[in-house]
Amino acid sequence: MTTDQSPLIRIAEVDKTYRRGAEEIRVLAGLSLTVQRGEFLALMGPSGSGKSTLLNLLGGLDRPTKGTVEIGGERIDTLSDRRLAGWRARHVGLVFQFYNLLPVMTAERNVELPLLLTHLSKAERRKHVATAIAVVGLTHRKSHYPRQLSGGEQQRVGIARAIVTDPTLLLCDEPTGDLDRKSGDEILSLLQTLNREQGKTIIMVTHDPHASARASRTVHLDKGQLSAAAPA
């Protein structure tokens, strides 16, 4: 990706429809959205409004039925599965609501996973992992398994895994949805720091107004389209 001043994300006229039997469900309906580099964007909206679907399109986990998804000047909606996987590995960090850590691996090994897709040597990988774990403040817990960590700690491991390849874009799907208020606040502060100090562009799906308040901009989705105002 280039470091120019053009927007990082351009989504134009995107439709996403799913088939369920004979029924066709239109989850996104002609949605357009532009996100600048360095933004911390909160995506809000009721269940079924298309937040997660939009996040999946941005992460290259799914393809639009219609329209274009351009990230860092590259059309990702036209990439093959294989190239899309490579693109994800290089450019996107994903943070999940339920952390999605591999239970049989230590925190350290979980964080290392995306680096296995690079050509880094073992020593270099170890260095990157140590840095990422230090950024989330878990150096003392690096050899623990997920089941030995609290929810907040597991989400920190998830964030370390997302930033270990130093991607431009972080996509977070309800990152505090499974956490208590205190742990959630810590995670939000961490995301804010990554946004402000490391210049990561962050897009965060959330239900929680408290969480969206930490973002630099909030957009609301309703019935697959952006709505101007927050719903009551």
Added chain:
Amino acid sequence: MLNWLSQISAITLANLKTLPERRGAAIAAAVGIAGVVTVLVGVLSIAEGFQRVLAVSGSPDVAIVLRSGSDTEMNSGLTHEDTRIIADAPGLARNAAILPLASAELFVVINLPKRSTGTDANVPLRGVSPAAFDVRGNLTMVEGRRFEPGKNEVIVGVGAARQFSGLDVGRTVRVGQTEWTVVGVFTAGGGVAESEVWTDAAVLQPAYHRGDTYQSVYAKLISAAALHTFTDALTTNPALSIKAVRQSDFYAEQSTLLVSFVKGIGITIAALMAVGALFGALNTMYSSVAARTREIATLRALGFGSSPVVVSVLLESLALALAGGVLGAAGAWLAFDGYMTSTMNWQTFSQVAFAFRVSPALLMQAILWAAMIGVLGGLFPAIRAGRIPIAAALRET
């Protein structure tokens, strides 16, 4: 490529580490495969053991002469005159005293109780000429001595001594109206002669009212290549109606019927069990993939390719199958290798003593079966794992 391999190793390692959580199904699948391998190895080791006895029995430079039209010694017959002409044929080896190495022999079957079951079984009793020991070349007395010509004495092969009662040195065996004293035990290089009882042909002839006839001549040739000279000389002699067979071919031929029968049964049973084991492996791997759907989706979301996922599921299935295969092979080896028994040789209607033989080639074959079950059982689950829809599967809990 390196990248691809490191993806595979990371996923496979993660898969294998979750095995303890799924140990019930994993053990069931492995045991199923172990069962297939045990049966396969067990049954085929019978064929291998039997085949080996007959394979080491025959020497390429020994010819067996039978009456023309006979396939076995049982239905062959030669006159004294026939055997004299045969002993004079060209191509025959001679000893230091320039006597031909040809043994005119009689072959009858006697009844003796099996040690294991106490039931009577047919034991071959062979009457031999003095040259028999030099013709065979590999006969060694391991107990007692050789029989004395002209006396009612027998020597017994170690296989026969082990399988049938009453054949210990010093005991007497009653056959028909005559009693025979066991005076020695011999080995014959593991060959079929070890299942036989031997005596002097000249003593056996009157005991069985055979007059001065024989059933076969065992002839030592000057070389394996001399068979043609030897055969030609005999078959062109108008006074004779005989055929000569190379001893090694003769015994190889004898083993084919039983060996192919046993192999057929072994492979059929194992194949039926393999179908069952295949479904076991299939089920285990499907549930393994189902249990890890979210993990696989996570790895795919991180950028892992679908082919490393497919390969790693196959590897897991293969590892499980090989574990079962090794277990089954080791079990079969411990249980069957060297197990002594005897069975009917349908060509001679008499018992052949042999040991089950779990050979390295047989173990390899069994492990190959296990691997095949593993790969087939893992194939469809692996393809399913490779096609998991990432976005939907990420949210599975």
